[in-house]
Amino acid sequence: MAPRVLVSDKLSKTAVQIFAGGGVEVDYMPDLGKDKDKLLEVIGQYDGLAIRSATKVTEKLIQAATRLKVVGRAGIGVDNVDIPAASRKGIIVMNTPFGNSITTAEHAIALMFAVARQLPAADASTQAGKWEKNRFMGVEITGKTLGIIGCGNIGAIVAARGVGLKMRVIAFDPFLSADRAAHLGIEKVELHDLFKRSDFITLHTPMTDKTKGIIDKAAIARMKDGVRIVNCARGGLIVEADLAEAIKSGKVAGAGVDVFEVEPATDSPLFGLDNVVCTPHLGAATSEAQENVALQVAEQMSDYLIRGAVANAINMPSITAEEAPILTPFVQLAECLGAFAGQVTEEAITSVEITYDGSVAAMNTRALTSAALAGLIKSQVSDVNMVSAPIMAKERGIQLTESRRDRSGVFDSYIKLTVVTEKQTRSVAGTVFSDGKPRFIQIKGINLDAEVGRHMVYTTNNDAPGIIGLLGTVFGKAGVNIANFQLGRDRPGGNAIALLYVDSPVPEDVLDAVRAHKEIASAKPLRFDVADVAG
Numbered sequence: 001m002a003p004r005v006l007v008s009d010k011l012s013k014t015a016v017q018i019f020a021g022g023g024v025e026v027d028y029m030p031d032l033g034k035d036k037d038k039l040l041e042v043i044g045q046y047d048g049l050a051i052r053s054a055t056k057v058t059e060k061l062i063q064a065a066t067r068l069k070v071v072g073r074a075g076i077g078v079d080n081v082d083i084p085a086a087s088r089k090g091i092i093v094m095n096t097p098f099g100n101s102i103t104t105a106e107h108a109i110a111l112m113f114a115v116a117r118q119l120p121a122a123d124a125s126t127q128a129g130k131w132e133k134n135r136f137m138g139v140e141i142t143g144k145t146l147g148i149i150g151c152g153n154i155g156a157i158v159a160a161r162g163v164g165l166k167m168r169v170i171a172f173d174p175f176l177s178a179d180r181a182a183h184l185g186i187e188k189v190e191l192h193d194l195f196k197r198s199d200f201i202t203l204h205t206p207m208t209d210k211t212k213g214i215i216d217k218a219a220i221a222r223m224k225d226g227v228r229i230v231n232c233a234r235g236g237l238i239v240e241a242d243l244a245e246a247i248k249s250g251k252v253a254g255a256g257v258d259v260f261e262v263e264p265a266t267d268s269p270l271f272g273l274d275n276v277v278c279t280p281h282l283g284a285a286t287s288e289a290q291e292n293v294a295l296q297v298a299e300q301m302s303d304y305l306i307r308g309a310v311a312n313a314i315n316m317p318s319i320t321a322e323e324a325p326i327l328t329p330f331v332q333l334a335e336c337l338g339a340f341a342g343q344v345t346e347e348a349i350t351s352v353e354i355t356y357d358g359s360v361a362a363m364n365t366r367a368l369t370s371a372a373l374a375g376l377i378k379s380q381v382s383d384v385n386m387v388s389a390p391i392m393a394k395e396r397g398i399q400l401t402e403s404r405r406d407r408s409g410v411f412d413s414y415i416k417l418t419v420v421t422e423k424q425t426r427s428v429a430g431t432v433f434s435d436g437k438p439r440f441i442q443i444k445g446i447n448l449d450a451e452v453g454r455h456m457v458y459t460t461n462n463d464a465p466g467i468i469g470l471l472g473t474v475f476g477k478a479g480v481n482i483a484n485f486q487l488g489r490d491r492p493g494g495n496a497i498a499l500l501y502v503d504s505p506v507p508e509d510v511l512d513a514v515r516a517h518k519e520i521a522s523a524k525p526l527r528f529d530v531a532d533v534a535g
Contacts (some may be wrong), residue, residue: 003069003305005048008033008055011074012294015050022302024048040064048072048301051080059085070094070304072297075284076104077234078314079207087315088392090385094300094313098153099293100284105157107283108202108232109165111256114277115228116141116200118254121275139199139253142166147198149191149214150205150233151176151184158202159184170194173205195222200230207234217242226253232283235259244269247276258283310367316387317366327367330360330415331386333430333438334368336452336528337417338375340428340440343526344458347421351399352376358413361404369402372417414441438530440486446497448488453501456526457511463489463496464519471500471514478510 002025007016010030019026027046032039033055043049043065050072051057057071062085071081073095086093114120117138125132146162148155151173162169169186172194181188191214194201201223205211215229216239229252231238240261246252247270254275260268263281270276284293303309308328309321319327334354354372356365373389377396384392393400407413416429429442430452440450443458461467468487475482484501506525514523 003047004045004067005050005301005305006032006043006046007050008039009050009052009074010054011050011052011297012291014291015074015294015298018295018298019302022299023306024302036061043068048305050074050297050301053077053080055080057081057086062086062089062091065089065091070301072096072301074293074297075100083315084391086387088388090388092304092310092313092316092387094297094304094311096293096296096300097312099296100286100289101153101157103286103289104232104283105154105161105204107258107279107285108154108158108204108230108256109161111230111232111258111277111279112141112146112200112202112228115230115254115256115275118275120277141200144168144199145170145197147172147189147194147201148186149173149194149201149203149237150211151181151186152204154233155204156184158204159186162186167200170197192222195219196224198227199224200228202230203233203237205233205237207236212236213239215239215243217245220246220251223251225251228252228254228256230256232256232258235261235263235265241269244273247273317364317370319364319367323364327364329432329436329438330363330368331371332530333432334371334415334417335375336438336440336530337415337428337430338372339378339528340375340443340458340526341417341419341426342376342379344524345419345421345426347423349376349396349398349419349421351401351420352393353401353403353418353420355416355418356402356404356413357409357416358407358411360413360415361406365402365404368415369400372415373398373400376417376419411441416442440499443488443497443499444490444495446488446490446495448486448497448499450486450499451484451501452528452530453483454528454530455502455505456528457498457500457502457506457523458526459498459500459514459523460521461496461498461517462519462521463491463493467496467498467517467519470517470520471498474510474513475500475502475506478507480504480506480510 002023004025005019007028016026016028040061047067048070052074059082068091070092076095076097078095081093083093118136122136144167146167146169148159148171151171159169163185170189171186172191176188214237256277258279259281300311303321307321308324310316310319354369370386370389373393374384374386377384377389377392411431414429414431418427430438430440438452481503482500483503486499489496511523514520
C-alpha cells in the first residue's frame with residue numbers, strides 16, 4: 001500500500017505533483033490546519049503530514065496520529081511542532097533549512113539599509129507632502145563593522161553580502177571554525193568582543209536556552225553608542241522592552257525587526273518608535289522561497305516514505321538516499337545486537353558502549369547507534385524506534401559511549417555492543433557478510449559465527465559432553481526443528497554458549513526441560529525482526 005500524506009497548510013501545488021510522482025498518495029487540504037478538531041479526526045489516516053506555520057502539531061494530535069511516521073515543515077522554524085512528543089512516538093520531524101536562506105539573508109540586508117538611511121520614515125514623510133531633507137540624516141554602510149551572531153547557513157550568506165559591501169565582518173558562533181571564517185573572509189570573535197566593536201548587529205541563530213534573550217539590557221550596555229540592530233531570526237532572541245528603552249535613550253540608533261516575542265504581533269514596545277523598521281515575519285516571504293521550501297519538503301518526505309532516506313531531520317540522524325542501501329544492513333545488525341542484549345539482560349542497564357571497527361566506523365554511526373538503542377529497549381517498550389530510542393535511553397538514565405577505530409581483526413568491519421548493569425557487563429558483536437545478512441561473531445568474549453534468525457535460543461552452559469545431544473533430543477521430541485546450531489567456548493572445560501536458530505517459537509516447557517540439565521546455566525528464547533533465511 002502506498003504511503004499517504006496530508007498537506008494541511010498552503011503549499012505550492014507543485015509539491016503535490018512531487019508527492020504523486022514519487023509514489024505517495026497525497027490529500028491537499030490547505031485550510032485543514034486551522035480546524036483543530038477536523039484535523040484531529042482525520043490524522044489517523046496518514047503516514048505523513050506536510051505543514052507550514054498554521055498547523056499546530058500538538059501532543060494531542062500526535063497521540064491521535066496512529067500511522068504517522070513523518071512531519072515535514074516547509075520552512076526553518078518548528079515552534080508549532082511538539083518535538084519531544086513526536087520523538088517519543090517515533091515520528092521524524094523534518095524542516096527545510098536551506099529553501100529560504102537567500103531570501104532571509106536578503107531581508108536582513110534590506111532592513112540594515114532601511115535602518116541606516118531611515119527609508120520607511122523618509123518615504124512616509126515625502127508622500128505626506130513634506131520635504132524634510134535635513135531630518136533624515138543616515139549613515140554609510142561601507143567601512144562599518146557588521147557583527148553577526150550565528151554564522152550558519154543564513155549567517156554565512158549575510159557575511160558574504162557584508163564583505164561585498166566593503167564592511168568589516170565579525171562573527172560569534174561556537175561552531176564556526178577558524179578555517180571556515182577565513183574562507184568567508186571574516187573574523188571569528190567572542191560575543192563580548194562583538195558587542196563592543198559592532199556598528200551593526202544582525203542575528204541568525206536558533207532559539208535555545210542559551211540564546212533566548214541574548215540581547216538584553218546588559219548586552220546593550222556593552223555595545224557601542226549608536227549601534228543598529230537587525231533581527232530576522234527568532235523573536236525571543238531580543239528582550240523587546242530592553243531594546244525599546246535603549247532606542248528611546250539613544251543608546252541604540254535604530255533597529256530592523258522582522259520577528260517578535262509573540263506572533264502575530266499586534267502590540268509591541270517597539271511599535272511607534274523613531275527609526276524602528278518592523279515587518280510581519282517576511283524573512284521567507286518571496287515567491288522563490290515559498291516554492292523552494294514546498295518542493296524541498298515534498299522531496300524529503302517522499303524520499304523517506306519510499307526509500308528510507310532521512311534529510312534535515314530535527315530529531316533523527318540524516319541518511320542520504322545514496323547511503324541508505326549501504327547502511328541498511330548495518331542498521332539491521334545494530335538493532336539485532338541491541339535486541340540480543342535487551343532480551344538476555346534482566347537488570348536495569350546503567351551504561352552502553354558501542355564500538356565501530358573497520359569500514360563501518362566511517363559510516364553514519366549516529367543512525368547505527370539509534371538502531372542499537374531501539375533494539376535494546378524494544379524488549380521493554382514495543383513501540384520504540386530509531387527516533388524515540390535515544391530519548392527513551394536518556395530518560396532511563398543510560399549513559400552512552402561511542403568509539404570508532406581502524407580495522408583490528410579478521411573482519412572488514414564489525415560492531416560491538418557492551419551493556420553494563422549493577423551486577424554484570426555483557427558484550428555482543430556482529431558483522432554483515434556479502435549477502436547483507438547480520439551475523440553474531442562474539443558473545444561474552446566467546447567467538448562464534450551465527451546467522452541471525454527470527455526465532456533463536458541462547459544457552460549458557462559448562463563445556464561438557466552431551467550438550468549438543470541434549471538440545472537436539474529435547475527439541476526433536478517437542479517437534480522444534482533446528483535450522484542452524486552454533487557453539488563457542490572460552491576454553492576446554494570452561495564456559496560455553498550455544499545459539500540455535502529454530503523454525504518456530506520454543507514452548508516454555510521445552511526450555512524448562514533444557515534448563516533442568518545440571519550443566520545448563522540458562523536458556524533464553526530470542527526473537528529478532530529479520531526474515532528467515534536458513535533452510
